[in-house]
Amino acid sequence: MSAEHDIHVIDTAFQRDHFDAAYLLVGNGRGAFIDCGTSHSLPNLLAAVERAGLGVDAIDWLILTHVHLDHAGGAGALMQRLPNARLLLHPRGAPHMIDPARLVAGATAVYGEAEMARSYGRIVPVAAERVVVAEDGHRLSLGGRELLCIDTPGHARHHLCVWDEASRGWFTGDTFGLSYRELDSAQGAFIVPTTSPVQFEPEALHASIDRLMAQAPEAMYLTHYGRVRDTAPLAADLHVQIDAMTAIARACDGRADRHRALVAALGELCLERARVHGCRLDDAGVLRVLGMDIELNAQGLECWLDRGRT
CATH class of the missing domain: 1.10.10 (Arc Repressor Mutant, subunit A)
Structure with a gap:
């Protein structure tokens, strides 16, 4: 687990090693998760809090880039373990975390009940009073560490990315594609766009990538998987x-x-x-x-x- 810039990269252990990451950011003793994997990921997430020298009461935020289950399936279960945290996400995604019935039904129709239980575990609702929606340009302070959320459709219409001024990096969810460390070479990271169902929109995705690059980022923190640099050629x-x-x-x-x-x-x-x-x-x-x-x-x-x- 890396902690450069007080950013802890957590392998959620979804599907295989080094496939699905969550992040723990720390600012002056306060913490925020960005994405969380599934309910099966809780032991790894809570262990990361302990290794960072924090208690669960020091976690102020769980920020979701979007509500696809490999990013957000464990949100409700994790929130039950974080007494002071609020859930921050795109306005289009918030209803699905407050009442995940449609989300669960749609995924179950695709994967079946047995695979849902194996891969994702229980999908737990989050109390509406603990949910904060992040409109485009939403800002928050994590112990003085400034974070900015922007609307980044293309992969999904309810997708946001998070800018961290301290690291000059974006937490990109799936907007900046997939880059697995097994495919790195002497030329650097290998990257692939993700167009997964059901809301892929190529022009919107082009525009979202351009918007990320307008900040001249030094790094991108991908859910799949980890930090990549050399952002312009990627x-x-x-x-x-x-x-x-x-x-x-x-x-x-x-x-x-x-x-x-x-x-x-x-x-x-x-x-x-x-x-x-x-x-x-x-x-x-x-x-x-x-x-x-x-x-x-x-x-x-x-x-x-x-x-x-x-």
Whole structure:
């Protein structure tokens, strides 16, 4: 667990090691979590509080970038353990944390009850009086540490990112894509956009990435996974890939085997880029790391294609 700039990177242990991160920020003895993983993540989150030398009563905020369950599924359970904390999130996401019934029903329809229990555990509601909505430009102070929340749609319409002036870094959720440390090379981090269902909007995502870069950030703190630097070339790479992925989706549209063709083409795009990047893993290893994301990206692109016809 890293604590540079009083930022503690916590592996939530969702799905596999170094896949899903939460962050604990500390400012003058006060703490804030940014994202929290699932209810199964609580032991790791609470251990991080202890290692940071804090008590649970010193945690003032749980900030959610968005309410997808790998980021927010454990919010209600965690809030039960944090007596003084408030939950901060996008206005569109707040109703789903106060009453998560629709969120649970939608995820259960996709994954089934057994997989929901295995991967996510119980989804617990948060009392409305403990919820604060962050409109675009919302600011808060964590023991004097200034944080700024901005609206960053593209991956989801209820997504926000958090600027930390102390580290000159953004906590990006899924807006700045996915970058797994297994795929790093001598050229640095390897990055992939995430277009997962159901609200991918390419133009909005381009604009959100540009808005993040306007702050001249020194680092991005990704949920999947950890800190990346060299933000300008990574942003340029994301823009190129978003356009390439939407072009692939359009080319596959109308085919009887659209989903299979889309998964295959997205996989080949990732493999081609990984080879150029000098990733240490062979093709099979790259696909092991990115396989689930490729599948979700295909689904998200299909939702985008179909929404364009309605």
